[in-house]
Amino acid sequence: MTRVRFAPSPTGDLHVGGARTALFNWLFARKTGGTFILRVEDTDGARNTEEAAQGILKGLRWLGLDWDEGPDAGGDYGPYFQSQRKAIYDAYLAKLDAAGRVYTEENGAVRFKFSRTPITVHDLVCGDVAFAATEEPDMTVRRPDGSYIFHFVNVVDDIEMKMTHVFRGEDHLSNTWKHIDLFNAFGTTPPTYAHIPLILNPDGTKMSKRDEGSAVEKSYMNEGFLPDAVFNYLCLLGWTPRTEGEKLSREALTNLFDPAEIHNANARFDMDKCKWFNAQYLRALSPEALLAGCRRFIEAAGYEIKDDVMAAAAVFSVKEKVSLLTEIPAWVHYFFRSDYTYENDVLLKLKAKPENAGLLEAAAAGFLSLAEWTEASIQLAIEDAAKSLAAKPGALMPLLRYALSGQSRGPGVNTIAHLIGQESTLQRIERTLALN
RNA sequence: GACCCUGUCGUCUAAUUGGCCAAGGCACCCGACUUUCUAUCGGGGUAUUGCGGGUUCGAAUCCCGCCAGGGUUGCCA
Structure with a gap:
């Protein structure tokens, strides 16, 4: 039984990179029939906020990344907020102490003694990555105020919550040997790692919180994206299912997902492509x-x-x-609303030819006599009106569009007339004729 | 600086794992159609596979060097 987790730190909005990390974890859990866990890493009291935590949950729910264990879902390995797990960390620190692997600094900070042996990370995405014995100073695991550091709590919780795989951003790869050192010190086996590439801006620079497309709520939820479209786009950023088309359902993506096929090169974010996906999904809606x-x-x-x-x-x-x-x-x-304004070029086009008013009047007369108000009958009335003045329907159509909508672009003229109704159609023509 | 990851059209990716002319999506350009269009249809590949060597009958693919981008190197996560 596989167990994976997404472990965000609530310091701000859900970032698109984090969303994709969550997505890959979710895909793997669903594909393997495993468990997807959400763990909130709120150990930095100074930077974490409840608002940010709620925002992240909101973003994940919007994307449809439901978790089996975590906030609101419960589970046998809680609590799922690290701020509530201090007793567990204390107990684990005691284990390290008993093994002689930690020491306390003069100011109270506790450091973990690195094994200082070569350590190789076996990564599903990056392959075997070897790190030579370190020369870095020993790692602080607990601050003088008693709070714990990320590397320590992350490992302790992965042990406690029985994680089998860890899908996370590649920014963690360089520190993974530290985590393995800790797993070893606890006498446990590290999970299988898969470090996924980062998402960069279109110009190749690091995507930060202010960049376009970085925040899920601000850039997608509030900008009119559909969750399925964003889901689909994010999946294909750094991974390809090698199918004919690229518009794929969650089920298809889940079935096709193979972590070993995830790229290990960073990918640039392409908002145009993301919008294209959205357009595809939008059109499929009822x-x-x-x-x-x-x-x-x-x-x-x-x-x-x-x-x-x-x-x-x-x-x-x-x-x-x-x-x-x-x-x-x-x-x-x-x-x-009937008090729409006319676009500038629309007004110019309406007044461009003296015969335009006559055409509109003929159309109005035709509409007035219609007993049945359907797109088909409207279409016929327009054609008849044009014919009565020896004009092509193509000359009248744009005029009616301008009159009924004030715009030069839109759906079919008969569709507009049909939807706004016979009465409103006549009123709008009248209103337009009165412009002169 | 040191260490780690990565370099294929603008971009996301393909390339039967060393073997036809480097393929597709998005974007872009051209054309057509239409009452309009940011739609639709048709056409176009825009690349010295980062650069330079090497191995080989043959390299995007393997090796070396360099360069570039990203990451890590916190009592942030």
């Missing part, structure tokens, strides 16, 4: 699901949704135009 996803963005933009069925059809009609949910309001705002 009208109802799409509306559910973008509802908060439409309302935040100040548009009131009175009719859910119409709203769902409206957002559905522009799904091919956007890649993010946040882009939808700008495409559909005229469905929710």
Whole structure:
């Protein structure tokens, strides 16, 4: 039975690199039928906040990375906040003391005596990485105030929580020999390691908290990404399932996942590709699901949704135009209000030709006489109106689009007219004709 | 500085593990279509596989050197 964990430190938002680390752990646990554990490493009282901890849980839940043991989930190896495990660490420190592997400094700090032998890390991703006997000073494991250091608690908890594998960022690789030294000192076998490459900015520099795409909540949840899309993109950053297409379900990704195939080169983040994935997932949504996803963005933009069925059809009609949910309001705002403004070039185009008003009037007359208001009947009415003035439908279509939406781009004109209704369609044409 | 990881189109990755002309996605460019488009359709590979040597009939792949990027070297995690 495999047991893996994601062990974030609550010092800020869930970082995209951390999210991917969690993702690989989750994939491995699900693939092997193992257990995914969430452990909060809040040993640095000065930098950890409850808000950050909650934010990380929120981000993980949004991505659908559910944990089997951890905060809110419980489990047999808790507590899952390191700040609540001091007694356990004290006991383990006593073991090291009994073995003569630690000593106390004058100020009270406790240091672990390195074995000072060569240590090789057997890594699923990086292969065997050998480290010569160290010349570094012995490692501090407990501060003078009695609190413990990351390397120590991390190892103790991996022992206590019976971790079989450790998937973590490659930034930990250089320190892993220290962890193995500790496992050995405790007389335990280290878990199998897999150090995954880091995510870099597009320019190859380290991605920090302020960079685009770094924070899960700020850059994805609030920017209109779909969890499945981000999940899919992150999976393929540093790992390839070698399938025909790249849009793959969680189930498929889980089945295909093989940690040995993870790259050991850092990858640059590509927001365009991530958005492309989002566009793919967005288009696969039902009208109802799409509306559910973008509802908060439409309302935040100040548009009131009175009719859910119409709203769902409206957002559905522009799904091919956007890649993010946040882009939808700008495409559909005229469905929710009649006092939309006309884009500048739209006004110019409306007034460009003297015959435009006549065309619109003919369309209005045609619409007025329609007994049945369907996309098909509207389409016919438009064609008839154009024909009556010896014009092509193509000359009238854009004018109607401008009149009904104030925009030069959007879904089909008959779709717009159908959704806003016969009465509103006539009113909008009238309003537009009155502009002159 | 020392140690560790890594270098294939702009970018994410392929390349039957030393064997056809280095392949695909995203991006990009060109064209077409359409009532519009950031859509759709069609076309285009844009690379001296970081650089220089070496081994070999043959190297992206193996070896050496160099360079570049990233990481670690905390009483941060």
